[in-house]
Amino acid sequence: MNHSPQNRTDILQDRYGLKTASYLSAGTANLPYDISERLRAARAQAVSVRKVTRTYAVVASAAQGTGPVLSWGSDESFSLWDRVGSVLPLIALVVGLLTINSLQTDSFVQELAEVDSALLTDDLPPDAFSDPGFVQFLKATR
Amino acid sequence: MATEQELSDFLKNVEKRAFKRSVYHVRDDEAALDIVQDSMMKLAQHYGDKPAAELPMLFQRILSNTTLDWFRRRKTRNALFSNMSDFESAGEDGDFDLLETLESSTNSEGTESAQDATERAQILRQIETEIKELPGRQREAFLMRYWEEMDVAETAAAMGCSEGSVKTHCSRAVHALSKALAAKGIKL
Numbered sequence: 001m002n003h004s005p006q007n008r009t010d011i012l013q014d015r016y017g018l019k020t021a022s023y024l025s026a027g028t029a030n031l032p033y034d035i036s037e038r039l040r041a042a043r044a045q046a047v048s049v050r051k052v053t054r055t056y057a058v059v060a061s062a063a064q065g066t067g068p069v070l071s072w073g074s075d076e077s078f079s080l081w082d083r084v085g086s087v088l089p090l091i092a093l094v095v096g097l098l099t100i101n102s103l104q105t106d107s108f109v110q111e112l113a114e115v116d117s118a119l120l121t122d123d124l125p126p127d128a129f130s131d132p133g134f135v136q137f138l139k140a141t142r
Numbered sequence: 143m144a145t146e147q148e149l150s151d152f153l154k155n156v157e158k159r160a161f162k163r164s165v166y167h168v169r170d171d172e173a174a175l176d177i178v179q180d181s182m183m184k185l186a187q188h189y190g191d192k193p194a195a196e197l198p199m200l201f202q203r204i205l206s207n208t209t210l211d212w213f214r215r216r217k218t219r220n221a222l223f224s225n226m227s228d229f230e231s232a233g234e235d236g237d238f239d240l241l242e243t244l245e246s247s248t249n250s251e252g253t254e255s256a257q258d259a260t261e262r263a264q265i266l267r268q269i270e271t272e273i274k275e276l277p278g279r280q281r282e283a284f285l286m287r288y289w290e291e292m293d294v295a296e297t298a299a300a301m302g303c304s305e306g307s308v309k310t311h312c313s314r315a316v317h318a319l320s321k322a323l324a325a326k327g328i329k330l
Contacts, residue, residue, distance in 0.1 A: 013317075021288040023262070042178065050146060052190065
């Protein structure tokens with residue numbers, strides 16, 4: 001422990017300063033009412049114009065991935081199941097389109113087959129329909 | 143970032159001391175109120191988004207600068223910077239013993255009678271008178287260091303000077319105060 005004269009002087013000086021300040025602090029408790037009220041009003045006015053940085057907070061939260069933003073490139077915030085879940089509707093759409101296309105093709109082929117089979121199984125030979133005289137005959141007999 | 147409540151609490155905590163400090167500097171209640179109000183507004187408008195821990199230092203700087211601006215506007219430079227006692231040597235106090243002015247401090251405990259309260263009020267008035275008589279920089283350093291309870295480094299940063307200057311200002315202020323009060327028979 002240092003008891004040098006300079007250190008002792010510093011300690012006494014600090015004690016005296018703090019003792020003086022304690023008197024000053026006691027004095028602030030007895031400020032006139034109008035002064036206290038004006039200080040209170042000034043404080044309220046200052047608080048009402050307080051600088052707020054809400055926009056920065058939103059940007060910061062978005063940058064951290066906590067905001068409502070899409071982040072496809074972020075491996076940390078997008079797990080495998082999230083990716084599968086996102087791709088699943090697209091796969092269902094493609095499968096549905098292919099199924100519809102296949103059904104329509106089958107239906108068209110079925111109709112053609114029915115026409116062909118009707119022509120081939122009829123008593124009349126198919127070449128008769130290309131004969132102009134036979135067509136005229138059909139019109140005349142209708 | 144300090145919340146609205148934190149800012150309000152901080153200002154409530156410092157506003158009376160800030161007012162009295164300004165009064166000691168400018169010796170005018172109305173001007174002191176204007177200075178404190180301006181300082182509060184500047185703190186809230188420009189630094190309202192700072193952490194609560196930074197507010198005390200910022201406010202002290204703003205208060206000091208606003209007080210300086212007031213003096214500049216009024217062109218009354220005699221109160222802060224032109225007092226020639228700033229340049230007095232430190233050694234001229236001779237054998238003045240600071241300890242003698244503190245000797246009565248141990249017997250002030252216990253219940254305070256009406257006479258004690260009156261004595262304290264008188265001592266306070268004498269202290270305030272002597273603080274107003276201090277040179278501006280000494281007064282500023284003394285009040286920041288001991289009333290605002292800032293350490294030497296913080297006071298130096300707020301005043302824009304070196305720590306050595308703060309120590310010198312505080313030492314001279316304490317000696318001047320203790321000497322003046324002792325001359326009036328006041329021992330703290």
